[in-house]
Amino acid sequence: MAKEMIAMLLAGGQGSRLYALTEKLAKPAVPFGGKYRIIDFPLSNCVNSGIDTVGILTQYQPLVLNEYIGNGQPWDLDRLYGGVHVLPPYQKASGSDWYKGTANAIYQNLSFIERYDPEYVIILSGDQICKQDYSDFLRFHKEKDAEFSVAVMEVPWEEAPRFGLMVADENDRITEFQEKPKNPKSNLASMGIYIFNWDILKKYLEEDEADPNSENDFGNNIIPNLLRDNRKMYAYHFSGYWKDVGTISSLWEANMEVLDPEHSGINLFDEDWKIYSRKSALTGHKVSAGAIVENSMVTDGCSIKGTVKHSILFEGVKVEQGAIIEDAVIMGNSVVKRGAVVKHCIVAENVTIGENAVVGEMPTGDENNVATIGAGITIGDNAKVGPKAMVNKNVEGGEEQW
Amino acid sequence: MVNSNTSALGIIFPNSYDMLIPELVNVRLMASIPFASRYRLIDFILSSMTHSDIGNVSIMVNNNYHSLMDHLGSGREWDLVRKNGGLHIFPPFAEKASKQYTGRVDALAGILDFIRDQKEKYVVLTDTNVAINFDFKAMIQAHIESGADVTIAYNEQEIPKGFMKSGPKDKCLYYTLDIEDGRINKIYLNSKEAGVKNLSMNLYVVERELLINLIEAAAIQGHVYFERDVLMPILNKMNIRGYKYDGYIARITDMKSYFDENMKLLDDYNLEALFSRAPIYTKLHGGDPTRYLEDAKVSEVMAADGCVIEGNVENSILFRGVKIAKGATVKNCILMQGTVVEPGAEIEYLVTDKNVTVSAGKAMKGTDSFPVYIGKFQTV
Numbered sequence: 140m141a142k143e144m145i146a147m148l149l150a151g152g153q154g155s156r157l158y159a160l161t162e163k164l165a166k167p168a169v170p171f172g173g174k175y176r177i178i179d180f181p182l183s184n185c186v187n188s189g190i191d192t193v194g195i196l197t198q199y200q201p202l203v204l205n206e207y208i209g210n211g212q213p214w215d216l217d218r219l220y221g222g223v224h225v226l227p228p229y230q231k232a233s234g235s236d237w238y239k240g241t242a243n244a245i246y247q248n249l250s251f252i253e254r255y256d257p258e259y260v261i262i263l264s265g266d267q268i269c270k271q272d273y274s275d276f277l278r279f280h281k282e283k284d285a286e287f288s289v290a291v292m293e294v295p296w297e298e299a300p301r302f303g304l305m306v307a308d309e310n311d312r313i314t315e316f317q318e319k320p321k322n323p324k325s326n327l328a329s330m331g332i333y334i335f336n337w338d339i340l341k342k343y344l345e346e347d348e349a350d351p352n353s354e355n356d357f358g359n360n361i362i363p364n365l366l367r368d369n370r371k372m373y374a375y376h377f378s379g380y381w382k383d384v385g386t387i388s389s390l391w392e393a394n395m396e397v398l399d400p401e402h403s404g405i406n407l408f409d410e411d412w413k414i415y416s417r418k419s420a421l422t423g424h425k426v427s428a429g430a431i432v433e434n435s436m437v438t439d440g441c442s443i444k445g446t447v448k449h450s451i452l453f454e455g456v457k458v459e460q461g462a463i464i465e466d467a468v469i470m471g472n473s474v475v476k477r478g479a480v481v482k483h484c485i486v487a488e489n490v491t492i493g494e495n496a497v498v499g500e501m502p503t504g505d506e507n508n509v510a511t512i513g514a515g516i517t518i519g520d521n522a523k524v525g526p527k528a529m530v531n532k533n534v535e536g537g538e539e540q541w
Numbered sequence: 542m543v544n545s546n547t548s549a550l551g552i553i554f555p556n557s558y559d560m561l562i563p564e565l566v567n568v569r570l571m572a573s574i575p576f577a578s579r580y581r582l583i584d585f586i587l588s589s590m591t592h593s594d595i596g597n598v599s600i601m602v603n604n605n606y607h608s609l610m611d612h613l614g615s616g617r618e619w620d621l622v623r624k625n626g627g628l629h630i631f632p633p634f635a636e637k638a639s640k641q642y643t644g645r646v647d648a649l650a651g652i653l654d655f656i657r658d659q660k661e662k663y664v665v666l667t668d669t670n671v672a673i674n675f676d677f678k679a680m681i682q683a684h685i686e687s688g689a690d691v692t693i694a695y696n697e698q699e700i701p702k703g704f705m706k707s708g709p710k711d712k713c714l715y716y717t718l719d720i721e722d723g724r725i726n727k728i729y730l731n732s733k734e735a736g737v738k739n740l741s742m743n744l745y746v747v748e749r750e751l752l753i754n755l756i757e758a759a760a761i762q763g764h765v766y767f768e769r770d771v772l773m774p775i776l777n778k779m780n781i782r783g784y785k786y787d788g789y790i791a792r793i794t795d796m797k798s799y800f801d802e803n804m805k806l807l808d809d810y811n812l813e814a815l816f817s818r819a820p821i822y823t824k825l826h827g828g829d830p831t832r833y834l835e836d837a838k839v840s841e842v843m844a845a846d847g848c849v850i851e852g853n854v855e856n857s858i859l860f861r862g863v864k865i866a867k868g869a870t871v872k873n874c875i876l877m878q879g880t881v882v883e884p885g886a887e888i889e890y891l892v893t894d895k896n897v898t899v900s901a902g903k904a905m906k907g908t909d910s911f912p913v914y915i916g917k918f919q920t921v
Binding site: 172173174212213398407408413414415416418420421422423424425426427428429430432433434435436437438439442447451452 | 833842846
């Protein structure tokens, strides 16, 4: 039985700009918003949009991601036919190769798609925070009788040169594609989410593979080729919340926006569009006498004895007496000891911040630095970590790192 | 594992002592009473079994069991979805011989064919009115080493008031044990004696073959209660031994103990004692983290996910999705899932069942010795 549409989720990116956070972790597995990982968003979108077959293309540091996805049960993607499948590069009779680019990753898994014989394939990116109804996107694609559609966001004109831009006519038909142009003709930025008719996708991937000069990339190769052949290409306007969390500051910012759903547009508390995640079995969190918790999100297993303001604590975080946390993202099972001051920063999982240590500081002026501490790091007692620091080695007691 | 000489199957009686806490079991049974902000009582026994490699668990539901079925689902959260064994729920009339039961004997008699078909050497029988993080493996090992025919777990404590004040009409049976060198000489039924006793936890280890023989014989004579009708008469003939449990135990015997046992977990020492040995699993919900807003003032609170807190909360246990509005004050309360406390409301010593709303500006107070219970979907 054929599926109408299946999803291919690109999750192989290294996320090198997240550096300390992605040293041992694929970017889609980076924790987000108190009890999620980035990949929960596209996966939940799929399920909420009625897509029950998802191939996840992994390559870089896949162990955590693999375990996290497991059989797909938290997303209701443990299915008899379809469901979620993790697709690493594999050896074939003709040889084996790493995924050379986004298009090549899909190309190497054409036989996966063939098993479901879909009419449409949606290509998703595993490094965006976005709540999007893909079924509405598909409705658009069908209405336009398109062969290829791309989801686009209107961005401010002054920021347009940072994006891949789609130039479209009044019927949303794409006439030109500009990759990070100096003189943008459009402010419709590609979100890197595409719907292809399956036959078109296959044809162009095979053609692309045969071209030795291709970078095997959707943006640089496939889309220009489709344009060259005058294919029916349309731009689907999306106006909801969308954030590429490719940098430390954008990741920090997106987390902070979760704290203010009334204004930021990212509402994780939406009963009609739930974001699912794999959960723990820790007890409810505990706020002790003398603690202050304001404008924050706290989840299971946390124990708060100090002060937490405008911050997100992931599961099992311990905040001891006298510790102060402000504008911070503290990931799972990290401990902030007595008197430590942790501000305007991202602290990864299983970090220990020693007594009276100082991590980050509130920005002054226009600077918007976010100190970052990698997973498993220990910051010694009385140590100091500056606001621009990216810490991926232990900082001894009393030492400073800037 | 199934054929190993130490493997056991679990049989759970989820309705035991329902009569002691009529408010809470009005819409459920003992096993599915919400406890400690995100659990239900059966989670403790089930998780303990999982951690003790008991992967074949039968639940003898008797009545009012919809909430439990909903909670358990396929048993996945406790790792009880198995090819061999796994979770079995036996409602009344599950088999030709089974009906609504009165005691363990007629319950087990109804599923004897099933018990005969199993491969495990031992059987663990237990109620669900206690929250414990229990090592069944150690108990089975002790049972084997002592050469006992039946081993009964007990703890040393005074007889709970909830037991003492139950009348004959309640048909609440509890047992205290007279033990010498580990061997039980005497089992007292519904003793009213003061002081610390060896109080049975109604948690038994027995060889499967022996259990079948005992139940067959008792059923023929029309017997009902395992302790009174089966064990008490054979104390002299067989080696019935006690297994002392020293760990943390929260025993629910009335509304007051329900309140107190929840509140005790606000003390980190108790929380640690109950939860640190091995994780307690529960049904997982897709809830978001709990949000604390600008004016939240919180002290000594245990809360599950999905709460939104803008008001004052002190010394309380909040279950999933509780909302406490601005200017509301909550003290010494247990608020179950979906409770909403509207702006300016003041409540103290309240136990609210699921989806209770306390209207804006209303005040309601119970006392330490008599917490007030508000039923499911009520509006105060």
